[in-house]
Amino acid sequence: MSEYIIDVQGLTKSFKVSKRDEGFGAAVKSLFNRKHEIVTGVNGIDLKIAKGEIRGLIGPNGAGKSTTIKILSGILHPEAGEVKVMGYTPWLERQKFVKHLGVVFGQKSQLWWDLPAIDTFALNRDMYKVSRQRYSELLDYFKEMLAIQDVIHKPVRQLSLGERMKCEFVCAMLHEPPLVFLDEPTIGLDIISKENIRKFIKQVNQDLQTTFILTTHDLTDLENLCENVTIINKGVVVYNDTMGNLNRYFSQKKLIDIQFQDAMSRESLSDYTLLAIDDMSATLEIDLNEQDLRQFVYELLGRLPVQDINIRNIPIEEVIKEIYTA
Secondary structure, eight states, X not given: OOSEXXXXXXXXXXXXXXXXXXXXXXXXXXXXXXEEEEEEEEEEEEEEEETTOEEEEEOSTTSSHHHHHHHHTTSSOOSEEEEEETTBOTTTSHHHHGGGEEEEXXXXXXXXXXXXXXXXXXXXXXXXXXXXXXXXXXXXXXXXXXXXXXXXXXXXXXXXXXXXXXXXXXXXXXTOOSEEEEESTTTTOOHHHHHHHHHHHHHHHHHHOOEEEEEOSOHHHHHHXXXXXXXXXXXXXXXXXXXXXXXXXXXXXXXXXXEESSOOOSGGGTTSEEEXXXXXXXXXXXXXXXXXXXXXXXXXXXXXXXXXXXXXXXXXXXXXXXXXXX
């Protein structure tokens, strides 16, 4: 069996989309002569994800993330390419395949709204034919990790968002799926709830060797959970490497934060690449291909009333934004 739980080669999918001009006349005309255009969802994507990995899959809206996930989960059929997920071709062996798949959606629930979560857990136990002994062991494990001993006996509609998301994770994982898709799992949660969910994901990944595919717009999720990240833009993979290597896109640029002893004006810093300024502080950018960092700092200290100085890399948010817009 392959060492990869997901192995994708040349994945391609296009959609036929209706198109018309605005106005009532155009709407009537389209009833008899409808125009269409072909929109490419994904265009030749190659992707390999190892077993036991937590992989970030990100990109701007409309980049092709959802199309990719739907194909990987067997909802959509691709036009071209080869896809193997846990050894299955998802859309051809869907009934067998989904027995080994878990999903958690930050904006959609699989819990019964008016029933306690424990009832949904029991239903899933029967659907996935989990033995009562294993079900009891796993439920105890999840209850202890997530501190939901009392929560699971309350109607779901009475739970806070953080409590509900914890129950969503249990619901998705009671059948021990080797692969779980996480779609914005921390959206709308407070800081403490987000941290609890992240700790849970990391612990389950370590204890059960569960593979997680994480799609999110919260970059803190990526930094805390993912060693590797795949960025999709305009239907193609534009980055597929470690989180640490993201900064190589701007490895020759540094940000310099300065605190001044006296108030400084924008004009007094006109010789520098100025990113931000207020009376007593400023942020400058330096390109190491053009200037020596040590010499640049010595010059700053000699010319300006510097009280404190800090040198840092370009934030990961800026790196990813640059990749999105490239």
